[in-house]
Amino acid sequence: MSTLIETARAAHDDVGGPAQPLLSVRGLVKHFPLKRDLLSRKRGGNAVRAVDGVDFDVKKGETLGVVGESGCGKSTTARLVMQLIAQDRGELVFDGVAVGSRALALREFRRQTQMVFQDSYSSLNPRMTIEDSVAFGPLVHGTARNDAIAVARGLLGRVGLDPQRFAGRYPHELSGGQRQRVNIARALALHPRLVILDEAVSALDKSVEAQVLNLLLDLKDDFGLTYLFISHDLNVVRYISDRVMVMYLGEVVELGPVAQVFDAPRHPYTQALLRSMPSMEPGQRTESAPLSGDPPNPIDPPSGCRFHTRCAQARAICAQQAPAMTRHGDGHAVRCLIHQPDSGYAASGAPT
Amino acid sequence: MTHSLASAAAVPAVAPVTRSPGYWSNVLRRLRRDPVALAAGAVILGLIVMAILAPWISPADPFQASMLKRLRPIGTEGYPLGADELGRDMLSRLMLGARLSLFMGIVPVIAAFAVGSAIGILAGYAGGWTSTLIMRVVDVFYAFPSVLLAIALSGTLGAGIFNAIVSLTIVFIPQVVRVAESVTAQVRRSDYVDAARASGASPFTIVRAHVLSNVLGPIFVYSTSLISVSMILASGLSFLGLGVRPPEPEWGLMLNTLRTAIYTQPWVAALPGVMIFITSMSFNLLSDGLRSAMEVKE
Numbered sequence A: 001m002s003t004l005i006e007t008a009r010a011a012h013d014d015v016g017g018p019a020q021p022l023l024s025v026r027g028l029v030k031h032f033p034l035k036r037d038l039l040s041r042k043r044g045g046n047a048v049r050a051v052d053g054v055d056f057d058v059k060k061g062e063t064l065g066v067v068g069e070s071g072c073g074k075s076t077t078a079r080l081v082m083q084l085i086a087q088d089r090g091e092l093v094f095d096g097v098a099v100g101s102r103a104l105a106l107r108e109f110r111r112q113t114q115m116v117f118q119d120s121y122s123s124l125n126p127r128m129t130i131e132d133s134v135a136f137g138p139l140v141h142g143t144a145r146n147d148a149i150a151v152a153r154g155l156l157g158r159v160g161l162d163p164q165r166f167a168g169r170y171p172h173e174l175s176g177g178q179r180q181r182v183n184i185a186r187a188l189a190l191h192p193r194l195v196i197l198d199e200a201v202s203a204l205d206k207s208v209e210a211q212v213l214n215l216l217l218d219l220k221d222d223f224g225l226t227y228l229f230i231s232h233d234l235n236v237v238r239y240i241s242d243r244v245m246v247m248y249l250g251e252v253v254e255l256g257p258v259a260q261v262f263d264a265p266r267h268p269y270t271q272a273l274l275r276s277m278p279s280m281e282p283g284q285r286t287e288s289a290p291l292s293g294d295p296p297n298p299i300d301p302p303s304g305c306r307f308h309t310r311c312a313q314a315r316a317i318c319a320q321q322a323p324a325m326t327r328h329g330d331g332h333a334v335r336c337l338i339h340q341p342d343s344g345y346a347a348s349g350a351p352t
Numbered sequence B: 001m002t003h004s005l006a007s008a009a010a011v012p013a014v015a016p017v018t019r020s021p022g023y024w025s026n027v028l029r030r031l032r033r034d035p036v037a038l039a040a041g042a043v044i045l046g047l048i049v050m051a052i053l054a055p056w057i058s059p060a061d062p063f064q065a066s067m068l069k070r071l072r073p074i075g076t077e078g079y080p081l082g083a084d085e086l087g088r089d090m091l092s093r094l095m096l097g098a099r100l101s102l103f104m105g106i107v108p109v110i111a112a113f114a115v116g117s118a119i120g121i122l123a124g125y126a127g128g129w130t131s132t133l134i135m136r137v138v139d140v141f142y143a144f145p146s147v148l149l150a151i152a153l154s155g156t157l158g159a160g161i162f163n164a165i166v167s168l169t170i171v172f173i174p175q176v177v178r179v180a181e182s183v184t185a186q187v188r189r190s191d192y193v194d195a196a197r198a199s200g201a202s203p204f205t206i207v208r209a210h211v212l213s214n215v216l217g218p219i220f221v222y223s224t225s226l227i228s229v230s231m232i233l234a235s236g237l238s239f240l241g242l243g244v245r246p247p248e249p250e251w252g253l254m255l256n257t258l259r260t261a262i263y264t265q266p267w268v269a270a271l272p273g274v275m276i277f278i279t280s281m282s283f284n285l286l287s288d289g290l291r292s293a294m295e296v297k298e
Helices: A002-010 A074-081 A106-112 A130-140 A145-158 A176-188 A206-223 A234-240 A258-263 A268-275 B002-007 B023-032 B035-057 B090-126 B128-143 B146-157 B161-188 B191-198 B203-239 B251-261 B266-294
Strands: A023-033 A047-058 A063-067 A089-094 A113-116 A194-198 A226-230 A243-248 A251-257
Touching (some): A023 A074, A047 A074, A074 A226, A113 A176, A206 A226, A243 A258, B090 B161, B090 B251, B251 B266
């Protein structure tokens, strides 16, 4: 096992040193055009603005949690980072090198970045034994078959699945938690530096979820990994993350260290989101839902601040002026006019 | 299990592990429990054996005509299933006719399965305008009724077994392409294909390793259901004089030449039709059994 970890570490050809972010995402935009039929062609080309100008850094060795409601662009962001879909605009810089450039071809980037999907069943080929599924990546990258199988079995053992019992089995013979362990082993088989976990534990039972989360923490230490951890479960994100990014309607609205975001949220959306968590203290429970209704349609997002339609603190200016991401000294950034100096929020009246 | 426990101490790099039965052995196991599919399979096997052995086991010469013994009823001495309009032994002709009829049923389907799968998987995996282009061309062919298209193609190419097979293949390709395209597009959207793409595999490798094993089964099942259609269409072509030519025995052709006798010896005249019915029914039932054996949720 130790040799496996050493080779994993050796494969980490750290280029820029610890201070340089492992991944920088700048101005990421992805609009999904709506299918237009011939009869009702509209001018202007409508599109679902799934991800609309997202910037963030993932620091080396950290876990960056991503939270937000369904449809806020979390998963699209994951797929864009993994380059499973192409962005409309924006760039990804991996350890100082632009992804897709001559210095870092897509294939090599994909070796260094791997992804674990939410649905543990549909992310495994039902006609492949699990050791073949795990060995597939190394095989593609030119490892001899016997070596790839050996790597796969070593990793299956590392994620808690006895290779003697499980290597020759098919996905349908495994439980959800076991399948997700296989998916994690597969993601690690290429010795990646960045692992994207897209709702990786969301579909599991609570007890299994805790086991898999602890496994993820162990693996992170052993293999020197960096995680981009996407989840709608705030408790899980708080448990595993170093920093948290909150998304709303395709935009980042708040980004900061986990303790600050959870204990002193600045954006009204984050505040509402945290209030929607059921409290363990009976006296602290909120009577009414802090967030009402569904998020607005991402085809036609609200003017100004995208959250103003549901925001308790919205004023007239919020419908007109789009807030910019405002950085504070403590590494805590927020996209809200309340926290933006000279935004005119204080002078603005109540919404009309 | 004792074996794996004994070897667990050493754990060589590629040690024998507990292997689960593969998907196809499970399908076979379920198929063995389906009496209807088993019976249909037995009938088909019997017909194939009969077709292969026909020259040696047929009781009389299927080409030996006799003007004196024309249109004998079923049960006549020396003619267990009667005699046709030229006094040839019906039983022998039906047995030898199984050769061409089965051949015309199966060969176009195999050819269409090979070509149609390739085109359909390409369209389904590539998606986008490649798919649109292929599928619209396929739709043009699909718009014609099968029978009409087969007759038109056969008529253009000219009569004969080979041309009949070519035209039937062309008739079936669009149908196979549509099924292949839809199952491939479905697999293409699955997370395991995304995971394979994320591992840096080329589209060709992904199709070979992940797509084929998941789409060939459903395409194969659909194709087996086409065998009966192919047999009926081939019989129809022969009936119209576009397929097999006399005196070669083929069930469709026999049905054609015997139709004049439908009022004098209806039972004898109906026999080739009965054979076509039994055979195509058996293929359909086997195909149904295969489908349900494969559709079990894992």
